Structures are given as C-alpha cells and as structure tokens.
Amino acid sequence: MKVLILGISGGIARQVATLLVREGHDVIGIDVRPWANAPPEVELHQVDLRKRAAEDVFRRRRPDAVIHMATVSALSGSGEERNRINLGGTQAVFEHASTYGVGQVVFAGRHTWYGAAPDAPLYHTEGEPPRALDAFPELADLVAADLFASTALWRHPEMATAILRVCYTLGAPGSGTLSSFLRGPRVPTVLGYDPLFQFMHENDVAHAIVLALRKRLRGVFNVAGPQPVPLSLIIRETGRTAVPLPHPVLSRLIGRFGFPRLPPGALGHLKYPIVVDTKAFREATGFQHRFDEVQTLGLYRDAPVGGT
Amino acid sequence: MARQDSVKALVERLELPFNALGVDPYGISKSHLAWSGGALAWFYRNYFRVRCHGLEHIPRRGRAMLVGNHSGGIALDGAMVLMSLLLELDPPRLGQAMAEKFLARLPLASVWTSRTGQVTGLPEHALRLLEDDRLLVVFPEGVRGTAKLYRERHSLVDFGTGFIRLALKAGAPIIPVAVTGAADAVPTVANLYRIGRLLGVPYVPVTPWLLPIPLPASITIVYGAPMVFEGTGREDDDVIHRYAEAVKAQIASLIEDARSAARSAR
Numbered sequence: 001m002k003v004l005i006l007g008i009s010g011g012i013a014r015q016v017a018t019l020l021v022r023e024g025h026d027v028i029g030i031d032v033r034p035w036a037n038a039p040p041e042v043e044l045h046q047v048d049l050r051k052r053a054a055e056d057v058f059r060r061r062r063p064d065a066v067i068h069m070a071t072v073s074a075l076s077g078s079g080e081e082r083n084r085i086n087l088g089g090t091q092a093v094f095e096h097a098s099t100y101g102v103g104q105v106v107f108a109g110r111h112t113w114y115g116a117a118p119d120a121p122l123y124h125t126e127g128e129p130p131r132a133l134d135a136f137p138e139l140a141d142l143v144a145a146d147l148f149a150s151t152a153l154w155r156h157p158e159m160a161t162a163i164l165r166v167c168y169t170l171g172a173p174g175s176g177t178l179s180s181f182l183r184g185p186r187v188p189t190v191l192g193y194d195p196l197f198q199f200m201h202e203n204d205v206a207h208a209i210v211l212a213l214r215k216r217l218r219g220v221f222n223v224a225g226p227q228p229v230p231l232s233l234i235i236r237e238t239g240r241t242a243v244p245l246p247h248p249v250l251s252r253l254i255g256r257f258g259f260p261r262l263p264p265g266a267l268g269h270l271k272y273p274i275v276v277d278t279k280a281f282r283e284a285t286g287f288q289h290r291f292d293e294v295q296t297l298g299l300y301r302d303a304p305v306g307g308t
Numbered sequence: 309m310a311r312q313d314s315v316k317a318l319v320e321r322l323e324l325p326f327n328a329l330g331v332d333p334y335g336i337s338k339s340h341l342a343w344s345g346g347a348l349a350w351f352y353r354n355y356f357r358v359r360c361h362g363l364e365h366i367p368r369r370g371r372a373m374l375v376g377n378h379s380g381g382i383a384l385d386g387a388m389v390l391m392s393l394l395l396e397l398d399p400p401r402l403g404q405a406m407a408e409k410f411l412a413r414l415p416l417a418s419v420w421t422s423r424t425g426q427v428t429g430l431p432e433h434a435l436r437l438l439e440d441d442r443l444l445v446v447f448p449e450g451v452r453g454t455a456k457l458y459r460e461r462h463s464l465v466d467f468g469t470g471f472i473r474l475a476l477k478a479g480a481p482i483i484p485v486a487v488t489g490a491a492d493a494v495p496t497v498a499n500l501y502r503i504g505r506l507l508g509v510p511y512v513p514v515t516p517w518l519l520p521i522p523l524p525a526s527i528t529i530v531y532g533a534p535m536v537f538e539g540t541g542r543e544d545d546d547v548i549h550r551y552a553e554a555v556k557a558q559i560a561s562l563i564e565d566a567r568s569a570a571r572s573a574r
Binding site for chain 1 (some may be wrong): 327328329331332333334335337409412413414415416418419422423427428430432433436
C-alpha cells in the first residue's frame with residue numbers, strides 16, 4: 001500500500017513511517033520540517049501542506065491512504081498561524097484526498113478535544129460533545145479540525161475516514177504536550193487539585209495508528225493505553241518536583257521563572273481530568289498497549305537529557 | 309462491633325484492580341483510603357460507636373446499589389455507611405457514593421473525593437461503576453436530605469427516580485439502608501444558603517452551638533433485604549415512580565427499625 005504521512009517529521013509520525021516501511025508499504029512524507037536521518041525507503045517532500053507543491057504530491061504519487069498528523073497544539077503554535085495549519089491544512093487534506101481518489105484517511109486528533117470540566121463524566125465516550133471550550137479558546141481550532149475531519153464520513157462515503165482522539169503521549173526522548181510540560185525539574189500544579197492524566201508510550205501510539213490503517217477503520221475513536229494516573233504521581237515517578245500554587249498565582253507565573261509556557265486556559269487541564277473510554281477502538285482493532293503506565297513513566301524519567 | 313484490624317490492612321484486602329502505584333482506573337488511591345479511612349474508623353468505632361445491622365444483605369462481590377436516607381447537616385451518615393462496608397464486611401468492600409457536583413470544583417475536596425472513589429453524581433458514573441461490579445452508594449435525597457432540620461430528621465424528602473432506572477439498566481439489586489443518629493450528632497436548626505453560595509457549597513448548617521461540629525451521638529445503620537425489580541430502565545415514569553416509592557417506603561420502615569434498635573441498645 002502507498003501511504004502518505006502528513007507531518008512526517010514529528011516524533012510519533014517518524015515511528016509510524018518506520019513501522020509501515022518495515023511492513024513493506026511505500027511511505028511518502030510531507031512536512032515543512034526536515035527529517036535528517038530518515039530511512040532511505042521513505043520518500044520525503046519538504047513542502048507546506050497548504051501549498052501547490054503538496055497537491056502535486058497527491059496528484060503525482062496517488063497514495064492509497066493518508067495519515068494526517070500535521071496539526072499543532074496551543075503549545076507549539078500561536079494564534080493565526082496555528083489556525084491556518086490546523087484548519088487550512090485539514091481542509092486541504094480532505095480536498096486532495098477526495099480529488100485524487102485516496103481510499104482511506106486517518107486523522108490523528110487529540111483527547112483534549114473533550115475539554116476539562118468539573119461536571120463532566122470521568123470516562124469520555126465518542127458520542128459526547130466537547131466541553132469547557134470557553135475556558136480554553138486556544139483549543140477551538142483543534143476541536144474544529146476534528147469535527148471538520150469527521151464530516152468526511154458523510155461527505156466522502158467512498159473514503160474510509162478514521163478520526164482518532166489520542167491521549168497524551170510520553171516517550172524517550174519524547175515529544176508532545178505532556179512531555180513539554182514535564183520537561184523541567186519543577187512542575188507547576190494547581191494547589192488543591194490533582195487530576196487524573198491519561199498517557200501512553202509513543203511507540204504504542206504509532207502501533208495504534210498503524211492498526212487503524214490496517215483495519216480500514218471508519219468513524220470516531222478514542223485511543224489510549226494504560227489506566228489514568230494522578231498528575232502528582234506522574235511528577236513523582238518521572239523524578240520531578242511538584243510546585244503546587246494557588247490558581248491566581250500560577251496563572252501569573254506560567255512562562256516565567258523556568259515554568260512551562262501554557263495558555264491560561266490550560267490551567268483547567270491541571271484541575272480537572274480528561275480521560276477517555278477506549279472500548280470502541282479496542283473492539284474494532286484488537287489493540288493492546290505494550291507499555292504500562294509505570295514502564296512509560298520510568299522510560300521518560302531515564303531518558304537522556306531529562307526527556308528533552 | 310467493628311473489627312479492630314488496621315485500616316491499611318483492610319485496604320490491602322479490597323478486591324479492586326489497583327496498579328503497581330496503588331491506584332485503580334477511577335483514580336482511587338490505597339494511600340488516600342488508608343489515611344482517610346484511618347481517621348474515620350476512629351470516629352466510627354470510638355466517637356459515634358456505630359452499630360450496624362443486616363450486613364448479611366450486602367453481596368460480598370458483584371454489583372449492588374445501596375440506597376439510603378440522609379440527615380444531619382453534613383453527610384456524616386454517608387461516611388459511616390462507607391466505613392461500615394470497609395470495617396465490617398469480610399472481605400471488606402469499598403462503597404462508592406455519588407458525590408455532590410460542587411465538591412469537584414472545590415480545592416482539596418475534589419482530590420479527596422476522587423482518590424477515595426467518591427465520584428461526581430452523574431448517571432454515566434453510576435452505570436459505569438455498576439457495570440464494573442462495584443458497590444454503589446446512593447442517597448437519592450441529595451443535599452435536600454442533609455439539609456433537613458433536626459425536627460425533620462426521621463422524615464424522607466422527595467426521592468427522584470433516576471436511581472431506579474440505573475439499577476434496572478445495570479441489573480443491580482437495590483439494598484435499602486437506614487441511618488439514624490447523624491442528626492443527633494449535628495442537629496441542624498437552620499441552614500445559611502446565601503453564605504453557602506459565597507463559599508461554593510449549597511448551604512452552611514447551623515447548630516445550637518453555631519458550627520456543625522458533631523457531638524458524640526451514637527449512630528445506627530440498618531441494611532434491608534435486597535430489592536430486585538423487573539425491567540430495562542426504559543419503562544414509563546409511573547412504573548419507575550412506583551418502584552422508587554417502594555424503596556422509599558422500605559427505607560422509612562428501616563428507619564423505624566433503626567430507632568428501636570438504638571433505643572434498646574441504650
């Protein structure tokens with residue numbers, strides 16, 4: 001199968017590419033960022049997904065399947081640019097996929113889609129609406145991208161579209177929201193709160209995405225591995241020190257004195273849990289995680305240069 | 309009388325899927341249970357000298373819904389019911405009550421309710437816990453129950469019907485339970501609703517000594533025989549209402565049993 005991976009230079013996307021090459025697939029990748037030591041079998045195109053050159057890749061290479069991992073969170077992109085990448089990029093993916101006869105699209109979204117709210121069910125299922133968006137407007141473009149991607153289920157019924165809402169990831173060295181949050185030796189928390197966090201090893205995420213592709217999944221699915229763990233234990237088990245501060249104090253300190261830079265709305269995610277129910281995904285794919293929560297935390301803790 | 313085993317040892321014997329860090333998939337933590345259970349066990353055994361009847365009606369394993377009455381300003385009765393399950397059952401069980409929604413917003417309260425398995429009172433939580441074969445504890449009167457004044461302590465306010473639909477849907481037996489004495493410990497003479505709102509709680513109970521600090525009144529708990537209703541949970545309101553009234557009547561009768569048990573123990 002000819003698979004086109006968008007955002008291939010990201011940490012997890014590289015692992016997906018490597019797995020697919022190993023399985024004998026032809027892997028093509030698009031990213032504006034370079035991938036220095038990419039396997040020779042991977043055909044890289046260092047172009048912007050929203051530009052003509054990206055459409056040319058679709059037109060000339062005619063992939064059978066597309067894995068869309070070219071979205072950015074509020075931590076790595078800001079304002080209008082993030083909006084353009086997440087929404088403009090996702091729109092381009094589905095337009096090109098439909099125009100050039102792609103049979104299958106996997107959209108890698110995020111479990112933060114559900115939002116963190118004190119009165120929400122602990123385990124979110126796929127039928128729920130997103131919550132607490134007003135408290136965290138920086139999430140709006142990712143929520144919209146996920147919802148836009150799911151319209152492909154009825155707009156392009158000929159295409160098998162899978163929307164995956166993947167929980168936080170940790171790995172060695174690790175990339176993504178939780179890895180960045182835990183990077184420093186001191187990790188801020190909101191005094192009086194200790195929400196459950198759900199995370200899985202990057203390697204397991206890559207396997208889950210490959211499984212979604214192999215099973216030709218259609219629909220919206222939550223993806224997670226081991227059970228959730230309170231944030232305080234994550235901090236302890238990764239060898240960091242928690243610095244609990246009252247909400248009003250913390251909201252003034254984030255981004256300063258070595259604390260991670262977070263949008264103000266993200267503090268809600270340090271107070272209330274976002275945990276997903278993964279029954280549907282496990283039943284549809286038979287997915288089983290290989291790294292449990294303790295192993296995953298240990299690997300992150302022991303990673304060279306402290307998980308950077 | 310409650311066993312004198314250490315609470316830590318009892319927590320170790322709980323048949324819950326704790327991971328290597330001592331946390332279960334709902335975020336229940338062994339260390340938080342041992343700590344809070346240890347403190348409450350002292351109150352259970354020495355301060356309120358809780359007497360418990362009808363424990364044989366509670367299944368040792370598998371799903372069940374305990375449905376009880378509230379009184380006494382703060383949910384002391386709920387805490388003592390949970391302690392009776394941990395201290396008196398063999399093997400010990402963890403009752404998981406449906407916590408009031410305001411608790412999830414409050415600092416510290418949100419952590420302790422979550423780490424001890426007292427999840428926010430949502431139908432989704434109730435169903436998930438029952439389907440996981442947990443022991444659910446429901447006080448259908450909610451805050452209107454704890455807000456009862458001293459003179460109303462043996463009465464029951466409106467029950468609602470949601471709990472019946474959930475029990476039917478999950479195929480769980482309902483174990484009625486009555487608690488008396490909580491209102492003697494915290495005899496509410498008035499409730500301050502406006503001050504409560506400012507503090508982020510529904511109300512602040514006022515006792516003759518102003519603060520809701522409990523007296524060492526003796527508390528009695530009586531569990532009744534399981535009630536099993538036929539249905540899927542999709543029945544018409546009048547059917548469900550009839551079932552709810554039957555449970556309410558059973559609890560009212562157990563309250564009388566508890567009162568006479570308390571009288572004869574004096």
